[in-house]
Amino acid sequence: MENPVIDLKGLTKCYGSLKAVDELNLKIEKGEIFGLLGPNGAGKTTTILMMLGLTEPTSGKALVCGIDATTNPILVKRKVGYMPDSIGFYESMTALENLVYTGKLNGLPEKEANRRALDLMDLVGLGDSARKRASVFSRGMKQRLGLAEVLIKRPEVIILDEPTLGIDPAGVKEFLSLIHQLSREQGLTVLLSSHHLHQVQMVCDRVGIFAAGKMQMEGNIHKLSQTLFAEDSYSVGITVREPLPASWEHSDELRNIPDVQGLRITENLVQIACASDVTPDIVRFFVAKGLDVMGVHKREFGLDEIYQKYFDNNLIENNAHEKSRSIFKRYVNKK
Amino acid sequence: MPMKSLAAFSKGTSIKSEPAANPTTAFWVVVDKEVTDHIRSWRLILLLALLALTFFGALYVSLSNIRSIVSNAQDPDNTFLYLKLLTSTDGTMPPFHVFLNFLGPLLGIALGFDAINSEQNNGTLIRLMAQPVYRDNLILAKFVSALILVGTLFFTLVLLMIGAGLCITGVLIEPVEVLRIFTFTVLAVVYVGFWLSLSILFSIAFKQTATSALAAIGVWLFFTVFYQIVVNLVMAAFIPRHTIHTEADVVGYNEMMLNVLRLAPSQLFSDATTTLLMPSVRSLGPMTMEQMAGAIPSPLPFMESLMVVWPQLSGLLAATFLCFAYSYYLFMRREIRS
Numbered sequence: 133m134e135n136p137v138i139d140l141k142g143l144t145k146c147y148g149s150l151k152a153v154d155e156l157n158l159k160i161e162k163g164e165i166f167g168l169l170g171p172n173g174a175g176k177t178t179t180i181l182m183m184l185g186l187t188e189p190t191s192g193k194a195l196v197c198g199i200d201a202t203t204n205p206i207l208v209k210r211k212v213g214y215m216p217d218s219i220g221f222y223e224s225m226t227a228l229e230n231l232v233y234t235g236k237l238n239g240l241p242e243k244e245a246n247r248r249a250l251d252l253m254d255l256v257g258l259g260d261s262a263r264k265r266a267s268v269f270s271r272g273m274k275q276r277l278g279l280a281e282v283l284i285k286r287p288e289v290i291i292l293d294e295p296t297l298g299i300d301p302a303g304v305k306e307f308l309s310l311i312h313q314l315s316r317e318q319g320l321t322v323l324l325s326s327h328h329l330h331q332v333q334m335v336c337d338r339v340g341i342f343a344a345g346k347m348q349m350e351g352n353i354h355k356l357s358q359t360l361f362a363e364d365s366y367s368v369g370i371t372v373r374e375p376l377p378a379s380w381e382h383s384d385e386l387r388n389i390p391d392v393q394g395l396r397i398t399e400n401l402v403q404i405a406c407a408s409d410v411t412p413d414i415v416r417f418f419v420a421k422g423l424d425v426m427g428v429h430k431r432e433f434g435l436d437e438i439y440q441k442y443f444d445n446n447l448i449e450n451n452a453h454e455k456s457r458s459i460f461k462r463y464v465n466k467k
Numbered sequence: 468m469p470m471k472s473l474a475a476f477s478k479g480t481s482i483k484s485e486p487a488a489n490p491t492t493a494f495w496v497v498v499d500k501e502v503t504d505h506i507r508s509w510r511l512i513l514l515l516a517l518l519a520l521t522f523f524g525a526l527y528v529s530l531s532n533i534r535s536i537v538s539n540a541q542d543p544d545n546t547f548l549y550l551k552l553l554t555s556t557d558g559t560m561p562p563f564h565v566f567l568n569f570l571g572p573l574l575g576i577a578l579g580f581d582a583i584n585s586e587q588n589n590g591t592l593i594r595l596m597a598q599p600v601y602r603d604n605l606i607l608a609k610f611v612s613a614l615i616l617v618g619t620l621f622f623t624l625v626l627l628m629i630g631a632g633l634c635i636t637g638v639l640i641e642p643v644e645v646l647r648i649f650t651f652t653v654l655a656v657v658y659v660g661f662w663l664s665l666s667i668l669f670s671i672a673f674k675q676t677a678t679s680a681l682a683a684i685g686v687w688l689f690f691t692v693f694y695q696i697v698v699n700l701v702m703a704a705f706i707p708r709h710t711i712h713t714e715a716d717v718v719g720y721n722e723m724m725l726n727v728l729r730l731a732p733s734q735l736f737s738d739a740t741t742t743l744l745m746p747s748v749r750s751l752g753p754m755t756m757e758q759m760a761g762a763i764p765s766p767l768p769f770m771e772s773l774m775v776v777w778p779q780l781s782g783l784l785a786a787t788f789l790c791f792a793y794s795y796y797l798f799m800r801r802e803i804r805s
Contacts, residue, residue, distance in 0.1 A: 177804070181802065181803075181804070184597055186593070186596055186597070186802065186803050187802035187803070188800065188802075206599045206600075206601065207599075209597060209598060209599040210599045212597075213597075214597040216590065216593045216594060216597070218590050219590055219594065220589040220590025220591045220594065221589075221591065221594075222504075222589075222591055223589070224504060224507060224508070233496070233500055234594075234598060236492075236493075236496045237493050237496050237497070237595075237598040237599070237600055238493075238598060238599060239492060239493070239599075278594075281594070285598075
């Protein structure tokens with residue numbers, strides 16, 4: 133990473149005594165899709181605003197395409213397309229007029245802006261609604277229009293804040309695959325913030341887990357799962373035709389297979405925890421015992437588990453629980 | 468979202484060869500859009516109707532009395548037919564420039580009270596701010612676009628008035644009258660500009676459009692209704708009742724009171740318009756008998772009248788710039804969130 137497109141150095145933002153973003157360091161390379169994951173109020177939007185020069189950091193630097201976003205926001209905004217989480221359009225204007233306006237603000241001549249706007253509306257699937265007023269648009273349509281708006285200036289970097297909010301599942305898939313396609317074909321760098329894990333998992337090359345103003349972990353999903361679940365990294369479930377007795381005669385023998393650490397039998401499902409991937413050995417064992425194996429399920433840890441694991445032992449939530457418990461107590465005792 | 472249409476994105480130039488966007492063109496793009504927005508809005512149509520109604524009402528009243536007014540030899544201004552059209556009345560309706568004294572604020576407030584906060588509430592402000600546009604350009608564009616409309620409106624009305632006067636009376640207009648009337652129009656635009664910048668300031672300071680409208684209307688009401696009462700009360704407490712002996716004392720206190728009253732923009736406006744539209748007005752303060760002695764009641768030349776209202780005009784301009792500078796200060800470093 134000699135020349136990162138986005139380079140945050142010790143970025144800090146305080147609101148009074150509250151540290152919204154705390155000493156954040158992050159590098160994103162050209163052409164990468166980076167997912168910024170975190171619960172509500174983690175400081176994702178604040179970080180994004182600082183990257184665009186829309187708010188000033190208390191300390192630290194945000195460099196985008198090598199330009200300091202705090203001192204030179206206009207240059208940054210020329211290269212970065214930003215889609216805010218709650219996007220709004222001028223309701224008295226048509227969708228096309230809204231797009232052309234943005235295009236003209238970026239220095240495009242009217243004709244060129246018009247041509248690009250129409251092309252992009254086709255691209256995001258709003259070709260038929262170009263002449264409709266933005267006030268009749270549904271949430272999902274506005275989101276698509278937002279993507280078209282981001283692309284009209286032909287940015288080098290796009291920053292999307294909760295882009296999938298309010299779109300139906302099929303739309304999300306389309307939306308994300310379009311972003312993926314754009315990034316791959318045009319070399320666009322994409323920063324995506326979300327709390328929807330599965331969606332981020334689908335498209336992101338790298339994710340960062342962000343909580344309480346700090347980047348808790350970053351890397352690709354595979355790496356994250358390895359570091360977080362080092363102790364019980366594999367789990368294999370075998371389904372057999374006939375239910376097995378609780379005290380199965382072969383269980384000790386199964387435990388003797390190298391790396392198998394434990395097993396649990398519930399009716400016809402056998403859950404086996406192991407230190408390395410020994411699925412073939414286990415299946416061979418079952419077949420040798422003459423059992424009818426109906427299904428083998430190797431459980432991998434996805435982002436959901438990572439997220440769960442991380443935020444379950446999160447300090448903030450514990451505090452919140454504590455608080456609500458005490459409020460609850462107070463109400464109960466009042467009587 | 469078909470794959471093939473992705474070509475649209477890269478058609479023509481590559482991503483990087485973007486023409487450098489010039490911030491000044493961005494400014495005019497915003498002005499252009501704001502003017503279009505205003506013209507399409509119901510708000511402007513209503514204001515237009517209100518203003519046109521008062522204007523033509525006032526014009527009708529003065530036109531129907533114009534013969535007797537102009538033939539009044541006692542009046543030193545009786546040769547200025549067109550100025551008379553703007554200022555004379557038979558008492559049933561205030562003349563147009565007095566009407567403007569309280570319609571002007573309404574116009575300014577209505578065009579500016581939701582300039583920034585409605586964009587913020589609609590979530591368009593953050594989108595706009597993510598484009599390469601300077602922040603001060605945005606507020607300046609809002610201000611300029613509304614002022615363009617107001618200016619066009621006033622000049623249209625005044626030209627209509629002159630045209631109607633020409634058609635009805637057949638009297639040729641004097642160049643000096645044209646100058647006076649146009650200066651009056653510029654003054655009216657400046658006056659509206661002050662209220663516009665005040666309401667834009669409130670639209671930045673307050674998040675809710677209703678609050679900012681209320682605040683601006685509150686200031687307006689305070690200056691039109693309560694300010695005089697408050698000043699009178701305070702001055703009455705100040706002035707020693709039994710110890711005034713000399714004429715100079717009376718004049719001095721009067722002068723002081725007028726100056727305090729002139730802190731109100733409406734007072735500045737009415738001072739300035741009166742002087743401009745009634746050429747025989749020579750001073751805006753009290754005059755002693757010594758000063759009056761030897762003065763022939765005759766109209767002042769245009770430049771002299773302009774010299775008399777110069778402080779008023781610069782006062783209005785200063786107040787406008789003050790509001791604008793403060794809104795700039797508030798808006799420049801504000802964090803913009805939706």
